[in-house]
Amino acid sequence: MDFLSLITPLFLVLILCGTMIGIIFGAIPGMTATMAVAVCLPLTYSLGLENGLALLLGLYVGGISGGLVPAILLNIPGTPASIATTFDGYPMTQRGEGESALKVAIFASLFGGLFSLVVLYLFAPALADFAIQFSYVEKFLIIFLALTVMAALSSSMLIGIFSGVLGILVSLIGAYDVSRGGNGEYRLMFDFMEPYLSSGFSLLPVLIGVFALSSILIEAEAGVPENAGARKIALDQGKKFHLSVFSGQWKNLFRSASIGTFVGLLPGVGGSAASIMSYSQAKAFSKNPRSFGKGNPAGIIASETSNNGLTGGALIPLLSLGIPGDATTAILIGAFTLQGIQVGPLFIGDNLEIWNAMIVAMLFANVCMFAIMYFAIRHIAKIVTVPKYILLPIILMMCVVGSYTINYGIMFDVWTLLIFGLFGYLAYHIGLEIAPFVIGFILGPSAEIYFLKSLESFGTVSIFFTKSWIAVVLWVLIAISIGLSVWMSRSGARHHDET
């Protein structure tokens, strides 16, 4: 219990401050948990390792959770991992249930965070050993499984698939990155574009462009009606929040938290895949899959439980193998290296005090996140009552600032925001689906690298079916997901014909 001496008032205050700042970063479009941790990383020099980690873990948990606020209230995912939260969160806000949706999301986030923390504490080394059973082949199949949700997210299966494939194609613009084992050759672009597109389009500006800027353009086109007050979304005029919303959701909670934790422990797969997979599985196993995307709280529960489940999961390979599980823990590893601490398979045994302090920090960060967000909800939710002619220019400004700063001041990221804002606006008018496009864009590069590296390593396509029992299980889940999409598409068409 020596670690208890590390838990000082400063330690707790730093977690609280970190969580609060993290929530703000997560809630501002274009700013992420990763950015929050990166900005504060140098502070670990002066704070020391334990206190530094307290701050960074607070930022991590807060940053992941904060993304739910704009996702639900404004239909803008604050972080890539909150995309699936918009699918049902924003429809609830439009029904006047924004506050209720936020509360559902916060409870789900707390559950996901605590679940993954328990898993981290009890099973970290064993799960790390399990994680290394996932080669390029299994990782490709996980990405493929997440991609299958594209069709199910759309009103038309064909348009959904087309939009998703277009997203994949756009994500592959630029060099086949040598730092990921590629050959460095440029794809899908002309040589004169090299100064701008050698690394392709950045994710966050694309995300903000298609979700936020396009909405602003659509709203601008509609104009401000004379009775603007009548169009304003009322605050919590719909169903009030009650914990009973979680009754019947235990399977969803545990399944989504498990998926989040599990995906977190696979390096290179990412939080977006986790929340999208959880969402698709919640839909697949729901008695009423058609209600998803129309304001079903189960969709929010799946997404938010899963993306907070990622926090503990991503720390498993970091602390048990020295391999970061996601982009944020990749920065977190810097806190250890800056202090000259080796992180690897012997880290936990060699550094029990730090390990226990981290567990306490994560626990306290989750509690702080819940307390801060739950009690601030009434005030946060009022954002939807702000007239749009005031709100939208502020959002636009935040989008531009966020895009400019996401890669430490690259002007092309602002152009990316504008280009994809216009694209989102056009897509709305010509009937393309934005959600599948974004999912394709996020998962495309990973799908490409894992697919090609699988073929390079094993030399045959049959390896995707024969590599391991894990691959077989993943194919079963892929088949269920595709089957559900086809069934929904056909029965939807039949329903449409009958009416």
Place this chain on the structure above:
Amino acid sequence: MTGLFTKLGLAAGLALVTATSGLAQDLPKNLRVVIGSTSTGGDTYQAASFVADAISKHFGINAKVDAVGPTEAFKAIARDRRGTTIMIHHDQSYLGHLYGVKGYEDIFATYKIGPTLTINPGNAYLVPKKSPYQSISDVLDAAAEGTRVRVAIQPGGVSEIGFSALKNAAKIKKPGSEKNLVPVNTGSQADKDQLLFDGQADVINGSVQSNEQYTRLPEDDQKAMRFIWLTAAQETLDQVNEAGLGGTSREALLQYATPKSSVTLDGEKDFTFDKDFFIIYNKDIDPALVEAIDAGLKEIYAEGAIEKSMKDAFFVPHFMPSKEATTYLEKKRDDYRKVIEAIRE
């Protein structure tokens, strides 16, 4: 009255000249240090942080490290002649050009080379603990006997130069046997480790810092590894702390480096590679600024605190002022060019 104005004008002019000349030698109050890596957990960020922190304290300025990656870092210094942005990178900056990686220009022609700062002596090659290869000589022998040996590397730079040296040594040992050393091109250290766990690579490029703990695992652990070669020169490794890193002492590490683990360069000398970190400036940067940083770093290294921090983190301090550093790095570049060209023939 006219005389008074003349005197005032002269005084003001003198003050202005003095102030301007003073400014030319002062560092900007805010100094952006971009690095050629997007990782904040890697050695580039760590080395840059040591230097940025020391520069901040020494000059009383605010120096901040931004992990923007090579492409954006080169762009950032290319557009900043004022010296408010400098870059810290390592041998990858010229090796990328030698290997023909897009986005890498000839840094000696395009930019101004600043001082060298430190060496990471940890560049290593590893095999699974159960591997039949006990040493790097075993790997070369196997290739000479016709066995296909798969080596996981990240192509186009620091990770590949050791592999190129291995191919060169194999060619010298038995021409044609270099074809039996097959690269498995991959990305991060995690990817290289995973290839070893999966049995998809026989040898991987890694580092003492990242992989040392894996070498302490029991042999029946799927993750257990063994060092077979460190590329650092013996005189470089001699400078690391006696305790080495983690559970591996300096003495133990020296077993894997030249001369005990030999990869020949030309049949006589052994190939070595020390990963040097250095500053890169805009080509047209004010020479006074370069001199100011050189002088400041000379004092910082003479004080000794930075050397201790670096050694504690398994770096070897290696300060060399800009002019010497340019000559030193150009020679290094020429030596490695020969290795790369030898295996291309």
